Amino acid sequence: MVYVAEPLNLMPQVDLWTFLFSNPLNVSLDKPLMIDGLTGKQLTYGQVKSDSLKFRAGLDKFGFKRGKYNAIDYPTIAFGTVAAGGSMSPANPAYTAKELQYQLEQTKSKILIASQETLPVALDAAQLAGLPKSSVFVFGDNEISGVKPYTQVLMAETEMGPVRLNHEEASNTIAYLCFSSGTTGRSKGVMTSHMNIASNILQVFQHTQDDLNLSTERYMGVLPFYHIYGLTCMFHFCTYLGLPLVVLPRFDLATFCKSIETHKVTIAHIVPPIFILLAKDPSVTKYDLSSIRYFWSGAAPLSRELSHAVSNRLNVGAIQGYGMTESSPVSHVPHLRSEVSGSIGELLPGMRARVVDEEGKDVKQGERGELWMAGPNIMLGYLGMPEETAQTVDKDGYLHTGDIAVVDENNQWYIVDRVKELIKYKGFQVAPAELEALLLTSDLIADCAVIGVYDASQATELPRAYVKLTPGTPADDATAKAIEVFVEKNVAHHKKLRGGVRFIDEVPKSAAGKILRKELRAAANEELKTSVKSKI
Incomplete structure (x- = not known):
């Protein structure tokens, strides 16, 4: 059978930058949007908006033509790039020079911006890929090894308007090229369009809006922004709704807990390894985590037992969603106040799905099978890999996830394992x-x-x-x-x-x-x- 979710009430009709700053909740330009969890430094909604357009203008002057490190100004790079009609390809800071060279060559990147810690690898990779040192920049305010901060070269004094895209253009223009983990061979560049990201934000918002306190929510941004989970669910989602995001450069349990306590974080997107620490590490009880309403897991399976352990220990909601880089990334989310332990929730609005056996035939409800899913959030394909794309997304638009799913009589979905595992x-x-x-x-x-x-x-x-x-x-x-x-x-x-x-x-x-x-x-x-x- 085909499982069909409720319709998506609103389909984006514009480019991603215009969508993100459409300000549907009429938040003040002075409202803090990005908060450094370590220093308390803030960027307001208005500053993020303005800085992204200044970066867009700097790219234009630089000659840019349309064709594990978190920082509060990361959105400036991302939003400024898509405002210029370009594509951003976030890279894993743990990459070796060879791995980064591969990504630079696959994406034909023109500019590389690195953190201070990753700069040596970035320079080696740039040289291997034939990217001149003059096209490499660094986060922060100081020149390092002859490499200038991007703020000195790529930030114009005045703003420049975004490249406007209509619905059809936004549906076919790549905004981001996140690379898959490469657990089954070379990593693949996932082509994610403006419309993929915008649609996914609206899908999650429509499904969860009744459970969110939009005037008081504060999110935690500790997961890597180079990963599609952090990219969409944190700084894109928070920007669209004008919700403050507390940003940490990397995960450390003590810093994580202290930041929740200090900044009164209400929702934290995390992954199962952090759940394990929250459930078992004795130091967690030293901190006041009472502001947290939900710890929200993704990227890997969260067991019923582990979610119970965290929920009972800390008296919080412990939930999980599901998605893939190829689905921008979210496809399933629970209704927050009625989550079912072990479940990934319900299929998001605007999507349809099947659960099939090894021959591609639908199994009965309640039986295990591979999850196939389709919707406006499914990727355009893999960069330069038409055969791999055809093997993953079929002629009917279904993404073959490789994950084994079960749907119960209440239409709650469960991911029970990977086909290949x-x-x-x-x-x-x-x-x-x-x-x-x-x-x-x-x-x-x-x-x-x-x-x-x-x-x-x-x-x-x-x-x-x-x-x-x-x-x-x-x-x-x-x-x-x-x-x-x-x-x-x-x-x-x-x-x-x-x-x-x-x-x-x-x-x-x-x-x-x-x-x-x-x-x-x-x-x-x-x-x-x-x-x-x-x-x-």
Whole structure:
């Protein structure tokens, strides 16, 4: 069957800059919009609007033609670029020079702006990509290694109006080129249009507006702005509604909690690794987090058990939505006051979806299958990759997510795992996310990840847990056995940890909180090679 959400009441008809500063709530130009969580420095709604147009004017003078670092002036770069009719491609600050070179070359970038910390890598990448040093700039106020601050060169004294786009142009003009994580091969540049972002903002607002206190809400901006989650759900959403956003350059638990306490943050978009700390770290209770109404998770699955743990410990709403870079990113969100633990909520307005089996046939409601979805927020495609685009978005406009979903009788959606991450034990399917959610309820475990390891003697995969232990828990055979027994008592026979338990210092994760299972598989393969050599 096809699941069809309610219609989207308003479709954007203009370019993204004009949409963002249409000011539907008539907020004052003096209202604080971007707040530095460390220093308290503020940029007002009017300043962000004006600075983006000054940056747009600076790009014009520079000769720009249409064709892990957060900062409160990040929107100046983003909004100024789209105002000039250009495309911005946010980059991961953890990239190596080679990885950044790849992104620069794929996007044919003309200007590169880096933080002080990432400048050495940026300069190396620019040289490799053939981008002149004169086209590299730095955030902040000081010249570093001969590289000038962007504010000295790319900020004009006067504003210049945005390039205006009609509905058709806005639907087909790229605003952002976020790169996918590359967990299955080289990362892909996701072409996100002006209309994709604007539509997604309206979809989320229409679905949640009755639950928001628009006169008092304050959001936390701690997730990386180079990721589509931070890009859309934080500074774009907050700008459109004129809601203050408290910006932190990176996540640190103490700073995060203190900023909530100081700035009276009401809604914080976070990821599951932060939920784990909120649920288990003893230092959290030292801070007054009473202003928080909702911790809102995304980017990776949040289990029912973990959301309950945070909700009960801190007396807050603990919810999750769902989306992908390819869907700009949000497709599912709960009604905030009636969230269902473990659920990703309902399909957003203006969207339709299917849940299908391996042959692409619709499964019955309540059965598992791959989620396919379509709507105005679905990407234009992958940059320079028409074949990959055709494999991901079909002729009917459905994005094949690769995620396994279930829809219950109340039309609540659940993501239960990834198609490619399912462990196949002797014909039975084992979902890593299910075992991880169970393991995190143990007092022995601070964090964990589960993968399948192939056992040639049995010709099957075996579930194995990689575990970060809680402080004071010994990493010995007795602890490993206790964890295996704990799982065995709580799961079906085929889901036992037959691949054993391995202790690690940290579970490898992306900046968005997704477990990097390929790194664990590589470690498992190395362990297997070492074991084979020792037997020879």
